[in-house]
Amino acid sequence: MKILVVFDFDHTVVDDNSDIWVIKCLPSPTLPNSVRGSYRKGHWTEYMGRVMTYIGDQGVIPDRVRSVMETIPFTPGMTDLLTFISENKSSVDCIVISDSNTMFIDWILKGAGLRAAVDQVFSNTASINESGYMELQQHHSHDCDKCPVNMCKRKVLEAYLSEKADGGVEYGRIFYVGDGGNDLCPTFCLREHDAVMPRKGFTLEKLLARLNVQEGNSSVGAKVIAWSSGMEILQELKASLQS
Numbered sequence: 001m002k003i004l005v006v007f008d009f010d011h012t013v014v015d016d017n018s019d020i021w022v023i024k025c026l027p028s029p030t031l032p033n034s035v036r037g038s039y040r041k042g043h044w045t046e047y048m049g050r051v052m053t054y055i056g057d058q059g060v061i062p063d064r065v066r067s068v069m070e071t072i073p074f075t076p077g078m079t080d081l082l083t084f085i086s087e088n089k090s091s092v093d094c095i096v097i098s099d100s101n102t103m104f105i106d107w108i109l110k111g112a113g114l115r116a117a118v119d120q121v122f123s124n125t126a127s128i129n130e131s132g133y134m135e136l137q138q139h140h141s142h143d144c145d146k147c148p149v150n151m152c153k154r155k156v157l158e159a160y161l162s163e164k165a166d167g168g169v170e171y172g173r174i175f176y177v178g179d180g181g182n183d184l185c186p187t188f189c190l191r192e193h194d195a196v197m198p199r200k201g202f203t204l205e206k207l208l209a210r211l212n213v214q215e216g217n218s219s220v221g222a223k224v225i226a227w228s229s230g231m232e233i234l235q236e237l238k239a240s241l242q243s
Helices: 016-027 044-057 062-069 078-086 104-110 153-166 183-187 203-215 230-242
Strands: 001-006 092-101 120-128 134-136 172-176 193-198
Touching: 001 016, 001 230, 016 062, 016 092, 016 104, 016 120, 044 062, 044 092, 078 092, 078 104, 092 153, 092 193, 104 120, 120 153, 120 183, 153 172, 153 183, 172 230, 193 203
Parallel strands: 001 092, 001 172, 092 120, 172 193
Antiparallel strands: 120 134
């Protein structure tokens, strides 16, 4: 049976927030208060739409945005991990579920020569309009009260697994790799022999630890394996492939 590796993107695959990194493409890398102050909790994608409109208003063309996005650093060990995955596609499927956007993720992975490692990207849809501005649309709508309005990662993962099962694909093990608060919800649909892999020192690790104290970890069935480098994830992946 194949293994599925599910990645968050910001602060997981890359060692920064791509939505913040994009500000570096501006002549003066700051946003005016009128844009900064427009954010509403749980509505990040709407806010980023206004950020990208402002960037377009400053005359920044998409090629400039892309060149800046390609400079975002990868988290230590991640390029080795993604290279291994790309070389073992017969045994490993890989998807990204991210609150960033499809264009940023594609640009960053292609710029590093790593796009072949990822089979599908589930994120907010980005496109360039006729005026050369990036437009964003939220990934989907959902009824989960634990997640931001634009994406419930559990719903995305469950839909993906259901579609694959309909095609006759069942995964022997799933690795879910993330760092943030919105990575908690999908861990509830993992099985006992799967692994949730929170980045050490980040929100997801703290939330899982709190659940463990409150509920004896009964709500998360998967094994919890914290990591600080992609090389640790690679070791776990290789061990699973050999078992």
